Amino acid sequence: MVISEQQICGRRQDEFFETIQSFHGFTAPGLVLGAFMVDLAKSLIGEGVEFDAIVESKHCLPDAVQIFTPCTIGNGWMKIMDWDKFALTFYDRHTLEGFRVWFDLEKAKAFPDLYNWYMRLVPKKELPISVLLDVLFEAGHSVLSYQPVKVTKYYERDKKDAIRICPACGEAYPQGQGSVCVACQGEGYYEARQ
Numbered sequence: 001m002v003i004s005e006q007q008i009c010g011r012r013q014d015e016f017f018e019t020i021q022s023f024h025g026f027t028a029p030g031l032v033l034g035a036f037m038v039d040l041a042k043s044l045i046g047e048g049v050e051f052d053a054i055v056e057s058k059h060c061l062p063d064a065v066q067i068f069t070p071c072t073i074g075n076g077w078m079k080i081m082d083w084d085k086f087a088l089t090f091y092d093r094h095t096l097e098g099f100r101v102w103f104d105l106e107k108a109k110a111f112p113d114l115y116n117w118y119m120r121l122v123p124k125k126e127l128p129i130s131v132l133l134d135v136l137f138e139a140g141h142s143v144l145s146y147q148p149v150k151v152t153k154y155y156e157r158d159k160k161d162a163i164r165i166c167p168a169c170g171e172a173y174p175q176g177q178g179s180v181c182v183a184c185q186g187e188g189y190y191e192a193r194q
Helices: 013-024 029-045 061-068 112-118 129-143
Strands: 051-055 078-080 087-092 097-103 144-150 163-165 172-174
Touching: 013 029, 013 061, 029 061, 029 087, 029 097, 029 129, 029 144, 051 061, 061 078, 087 144, 112 129, 129 144
Parallel strands: 051 078
Antiparallel strands: 051 087, 087 097, 097 144, 163 172
16 A cells, blocks of 8 residues: 555544544545545534534444544434435534535546445455555545535434333333333343343
8 A cells, every 4th residue: 555645634644544443443445435525524614613414324434423523423413314325414513504525426437446346346355455545545535526505404413301210121211212111112122131
């Protein structure tokens, strides 16, 4: 892989990869592409703006937002829409105005390895990660498009509900779930083992 002096999200390439690996476990190409999107969106929204994020894929892109911005799932500043579109929006949480950035497949055609990887036209084993990472750094922002937007839905933060004690299991749960917790209503994801 060619080492570049280019900075992404304010980090040199070696720091950038180290940050990704420590959070995500490995250098996923989707996360690297997502970081370029975050970098562009941050430059568009500008310094000093309190922004929230909406991410349109649950794969890799949310990690890029959580690593390189203060927006996380836990603090409620990031919403994830499971639309499987590689796009994100950063918007001023007071005015709801911001910018939507997306991976532009037309522009990606100028980088066949990148296009073929994203469209799953080439098996992973035939496209070494080092080649793909070089292509990602070569492409940078050039494979991204953006537009100014005003957010009209999904911008409200989830408010925590009052807490109750479930009469069936004795655990605390949000009262909005009903008279017993979701797990005791039969909607749980687990079953007790002996």
